[in-house]
Amino acid sequence: MNRPTFNRSTARWDRFKRFYCEFEHNLIVFENGEVMLAPRDFKPDQRGMKRKLGGGDSDLRVVSTIDLDCPALSLGEDSLTPEGLAVLARCRQSAAALASKALPKAWIDGGRSRLLLVDASTGRSVGINGNKDKEGRNAAWQWAPFPDADYSNPLAYIPGPQSKVVGENLRISVPVKLTPEEKRALQSLKEACTAWCELCSWDAQKMAPKYHRDRQGYRYRGVPSYNQPCPPDDLPKGMESELCDLAPERIFQIASHGFERPAHDMWVECLYAAL
Numbered sequence: 001m002n003r004p005t006f007n008r009s010t011a012r013w014d015r016f017k018r019f020y021c022e023f024e025h026n027l028i029v030f031e032n033g034e035v036m037l038a039p040r041d042f043k044p045d046q047r048g049m050k051r052k053l054g055g056g057d058s059d060l061r062v063v064s065t066i067d068l069d070c071p072a073l074s075l076g077e078d079s080l081t082p083e084g085l086a087v088l089a090r091c092r093q094s095a096a097a098l099a100s101k102a103l104p105k106a107w108i109d110g111g112r113s114r115l116l117l118v119d120a121s122t123g124r125s126v127g128i129n130g131n132k133d134k135e136g137r138n139a140a141w142q143w144a145p146f147p148d149a150d151y152s153n154p155l156a157y158i159p160g161p162q163s164k165v166v167g168e169n170l171r172i173s174v175p176v177k178l179t180p181e182e183k184r185a186l187q188s189l190k191e192a193c194t195a196w197c198e199l200c201s202w203d204a205q206k207m208a209p210k211y212h213r214d215r216q217g218y219r220y221r222g223v224p225s226y227n228q229p230c231p232p233d234d235l236p237k238g239m240e241s242e243l244c245d246l247a248p249e250r251i252f253q254i255a256s257h258g259f260e261r262p263a264h265d266m267w268v269e270c271l272y273a274a275l
Contacts, residue, residue: 002056002057002058002059002121003029003033003035003054003058003059003060003158003161004021004023004027004029004035004053004054004055004056004058004060005029005056006019006020006021006029006030006031006033007021008031011031016028016030018030018031019031023053023054023055024053024054024055025037025040025042025046025053025062026038026039026040027053027054027060029054032160033160033161034157034158034159034160035060035157035158036154036156036157036158037053037117037128037154037155037156037157037167038154038155039154039155040155042062042064042115044064044067046062047061047062047063047064047067047115048061048062048063048067048069049061049063049069049070049071049118049120049275050069053117059119059120059121060117060118060119060120060165061117061118061120062115062116062117062118062128063115063116063118064113064114064115064116065105065108065109065113065114065116066105066113070105070116071118071123071273071274071275072102072273072274073102073103073105073108073116073125073271073272073273073274074098074099074100074101074102074103074271074272074274075095075098075099075103075268075271075272076099076124076270076271076272077099078269078270079268079269079270079271079272080095080266080268081267081268081269083266083267084266084267084268087174087264087265087266088174088266090176090264091174091175091176091177091263091264092176092177093174093177102274103172103271106173107172107173107174107175108170108171108172108271109127109170109171110171110173114127114170115127115128116128116271117155117156117165117167118273119164119165120273120275122164122272123272123273123274123275124164124165124270124272124273125270125271125272125273126156126165126166126167126168126170126269126270127167127168127169127170128155128156128167128168155167155168156168164270165270166269167270169267169268169269170267170268170269170270170271171265171266171267172265172266172267172268173263173264173265174263174264174265174266175261175262175263176261176262176263176264178261178262182239185239185240186232186239186259189241189242189243189254190254190255190258190259192242192243193243193246193251193252193254193255194255196243196251196255197251197252197255197256227253227257228253228257228260229253229257229258229259229260230250230253230254230257230258230259230260231259231260231262232259232260232262233262234250235250
């Protein structure tokens, strides 16, 4: 493991009341080998797998999941918690099968841009977006609870020279594997909704303009917005629902936009990059 090294000739004391060296992008290295990434924003030109955080032969990289050089990410043995295994069971997914292949980037934080701190020596990758809890602290504060406000609120933290990188947990949206019977039931319901709209002359030209113009896309006849695919969990009787169980607006939503693939969220401590 190559980490940024502490150099006593350039060490400072003022900020943390202990000796430390400060590198670019708020990377702090203490005399005892602790490494902390203090809060900051990483612009696109300040991240990438070729940019070594801390310079020299450092193994630390900052990369976003939308960057072209973002490596393939997969689950590791220490990524899953008992709660995560329960989510995989609900989604009918195998932990061993997921660990053997790269996760789709769309599964990570809902497909949005997610900043990661990558340890190139082990591939361990943790989140560093800096999302704050209700008390204004970054999610990584629990691993480095120190009295100084700036020190107790890191984006990521390494307790010692041979320790693992710890940071913010990552949200993974795991899609549910549908059985052939469930797929046929949803397809049959969508076809019934389409036929109902055609018989009743409910089409995009007659209903949607009024819906968007008069209700600004938020509400229509006292029900939530229907300008997106319908989650199967929102159906009155789940995947066993029939046409007679649905409100007219829900029928129009299914006929126009179909069904959203059901998924459940789980939180993992880290992912592993294929380097």
